[in-house]
Amino acid sequence: xxxxxxxxxxxxxxxxxxxxxxxxxxxxxxxxxxxxxxxxxxxxxxxxxxxxxxxxxxxxxxxxxxxxxxxxxxxxxxxxxxxxxxxxxxxxxxxxxxxxxx
Numbered sequence: 001x002x003x004x005x006x007x008x009x010x011x012x013x014x015x016x017x018x019x020x021x022x023x024x025x026x027x028x029x030x031x032x033x034x035x036x037x038x039x040x041x042x043x044x045x046x047x048x049x050x051x052x053x054x055x056x057x058x059x060x061x062x063x064x065x066x067x068x069x070x071x072x073x074x075x076x077x078x079x080x081x082x083x084x085x086x087x088x089x090x091x092x093x094x095x096x097x098x099x100x101x102x
Contacts, residue, residue: 025058
């Protein structure tokens with residue numbers, strides 16, 4: 001029997017959920033998280049971009065996009081997505097919002 005690490009196992013089931021509904025924000029965010037853990041940045045970026053083309057107001061997906069852009073040093077995009085995130089979240093107590101503008 002082959003034993004899978006938790007990220008690999010999670011990715012297997014999240015990919016099945018994604019195949020059923022590519023527009024589920026929580027599934028997309030979970031899938032992107034797992035892909036990032038496995039250092040599959042390009043695949044994660046492609047999935048989040050497809051989702052954000054259809055839904056630009058789901059804040060957790062925007063937060064994932066900010067993280068992907070930051071990881072690849074695309075700071076102009078970080079600021080642009082961060083501004084949208086801040087607008088959507090308003091008075092959010094999320095500690096990362098002030099960091100985006102520091």
